[in-house]
Amino acid sequence: MSTVALKDVTKVWPDGTVAVDRVSLDVQDGEFLVLLGPSGCGKSTVLRMIAGLEDPSAGAILLNGEPVLDLPPRDRQIAMIFQDFALYPHMTVGGNIGFPLKLSGVEPDARSERIGDVASALGIGDVLGRKPGQLSGGQRQRVAMGRAIVRRPGLFLMDEPLSNLDSGLRAELRTEISSLTRELGVTTMYVTHDQAEALTMADRVAIMRKGVLQDIGTPTEVYGRPATLYVAAFLGSPRMNLLEASVYAHLDRYIALNLGEQALYLPWNDIRARALSHYHGERIVVGMRAEALTPVSPDTPGDAVQGVLQGRVRYLEHHGHESLAFLDVGATAISVDELGKGVTEPAGGGGAFRRFGETLQRLTGRTEKPVIVREEPKASILNDPGRHARRPAELAVRLAPYPAIAAGHPLAIGVRLDALHFFDERGDRIDIGWR
Numbered sequence: 001m002s003t004v005a006l007k008d009v010t011k012v013w014p015d016g017t018v019a020v021d022r023v024s025l026d027v028q029d030g031e032f033l034v035l036l037g038p039s040g041c042g043k044s045t046v047l048r049m050i051a052g053l054e055d056p057s058a059g060a061i062l063l064n065g066e067p068v069l070d071l072p073p074r075d076r077q078i079a080m081i082f083q084d085f086a087l088y089p090h091m092t093v094g095g096n097i098g099f100p101l102k103l104s105g106v107e108p109d110a111r112s113e114r115i116g117d118v119a120s121a122l123g124i125g126d127v128l129g130r131k132p133g134q135l136s137g138g139q140r141q142r143v144a145m146g147r148a149i150v151r152r153p154g155l156f157l158m159d160e161p162l163s164n165l166d167s168g169l170r171a172e173l174r175t176e177i178s179s180l181t182r183e184l185g186v187t188t189m190y191v192t193h194d195q196a197e198a199l200t201m202a203d204r205v206a207i208m209r210k211g212v213l214q215d216i217g218t219p220t221e222v223y224g225r226p227a228t229l230y231v232a233a234f235l236g237s238p239r240m241n242l243l244e245a246s247v248y249a250h251l252d253r254y255i256a257l258n259l260g261e262q263a264l265y266l267p268w269n270d271i272r273a274r275a276l277s278h279y280h281g282e283r284i285v286v287g288m289r290a291e292a293l294t295p296v297s298p299d300t301p302g303d304a305v306q307g308v309l310q311g312r313v314r315y316l317e318h319h320g321h322e323s324l325a326f327l328d329v330g331a332t333a334i335s336v337d338e339l340g341k342g343v344t345e346p347a348g349g350g351g352a353f354r355r356f357g358e359t360l361q362r363l364t365g366r367t368e369k370p371v372i373v374r375e376e377p378k379a380s381i382l383n384d385p386g387r388h389a390r391r392p393a394e395l396a397v398r399l400a401p402y403p404a405i406a407a408g409h410p411l412a413i414g415v416r417l418d419a420l421h422f423f424d425e426r427g428d429r430i431d432i433g434w435r
């Protein structure tokens with residue numbers, strides 16, 4: 001039984017690198033939490049601080065509600081599994097699994113029994129006498145798991161334990177690891193840069209970027225309602241289409257999202273329309289996943305449920321079970337790598353927005369405050385072309401395998417309006433409506 005809490009945990013290395021930047025999160029007892037992010041985002045450093053292998057520069061770490069900073073690693077009831085397994089090459093499988101028990105003075109007979117139980121649970125009972133060098137990657141991984149389980153820890157910390165294995169074995173073992181940890185009921189924190197691993201294994205996923213926690217939630221939540229543009233772009237394959245749009249709010253009628261040569265119209269009774277009306281005259285980012293897009297006949301009219309974009313196929317990618325078409329729709333794509341932290345230029349122009357908000361309140365007779373209050377000048381990417389790379393959008397659309405079209409063909413696309421995502425110029429999700 002273990003819970004973990006991080007409160008504003010920061011790690012700055014002596015050379016000034018901020019590896020972890022004010023991260024706060026809670027892990028529930030028995031939960032499987034995946035820390036996901038690209039290489040260097042600080043995931044391993046978070047685990048190592050929880051294990052006691054590194055000290056935070058600031059903030060608090062609590063295990064079972066108790067601060068642990070003064071507790072040495074061996075007293076933390078934690079088992080850590082690394083990517084390279086770190087088995088002792090000169091010891092047999094049985095010796096490796098039983099080693100932690102030997103260290104804590106468990107008698108040989110009791111030790112053999114526990115080793116036997118763990119090994120058979122992991123399906124490696126028949127290789128107990130072998131050395132690690134005589135095992136396959138998958139078997140070595142199981143031995144590492146066995147060595148971690150045998151002490152009956154309260155918390156597993158796993159740092160990319162599958163990254164050295166081939167993809168078939170990885171898929172097999174990730175199912176095994178997630179069912180095993182759940183059977184044992186052990187709280188687990190699992191680090192990976194592989195979104196498929198994260199989405200399939202996790203109870204909740206915490207997504208990090210440059211030391212900052214971007215979003216945390218169930219796989220369905222972070223995929224379905226990404227908190228930031230970065231998370232939107234990071235999760236999903238093909239990547240979410242992210243298009244620059246300027247907003248025109250026609251009060252009581254619709255919100256027009258002008259994508260360049262074409263527009264989408266969100267009816268005024270759409271619950272998100274009022275939040276978007278605050279961006280009247282400004283640019284935002286509209287996200288649409290491939291699953292929100294379906295080919296339609298070219299003369300299909302747009303309506304309150306589905307917008308229609310006319311495109312031309314730039315190129316096709318065939319993936320066996322499906323093909324992806326990448327379309328030119330005369331829109332501009334947003335480069336996510338430039339977004340988020342570190343961009344500090346003020347956007348200005350808040351006054352126009354506020355005036356529009358006041359007009360809106362007067363016209364609609366509403367006195368409630370909008371959820372999104374943008375009093376402060378904000379960091380801007382959209383209004384600062386020098387900071388972000390713009391390029392012609394190539395809208396990714398899923399098609400049946402090997403469709404009878406080719407590059408250059410026109411293709412009309414139905415866009416499910418309820419599946420659109422909206423982000424402001426800082427890359428934060430624009431959320432629904434009025435309080």
Ligand SMILES: Nc1ncnc2c1ncn2[C@@H]1O[C@H](COP(=O)(O)OP(=O)(O)OP(=O)(O)O)[C@@H](O)[C@H]1O
Nearest residue numbers: 013017019037038039040041042043044045046193
């Ligand atoms: N001992 C160290 N001294 C200085 N900088 C370090 C040290 N360890 C890690 N870093 C830096 O801290 C940052 C975070 O590293 P960390 O290993 O936590 O990232 P990660 O997300 O786990 O990446 P990876 O998946 O590549 O292991 C990186 O910029 C890394 O270069």
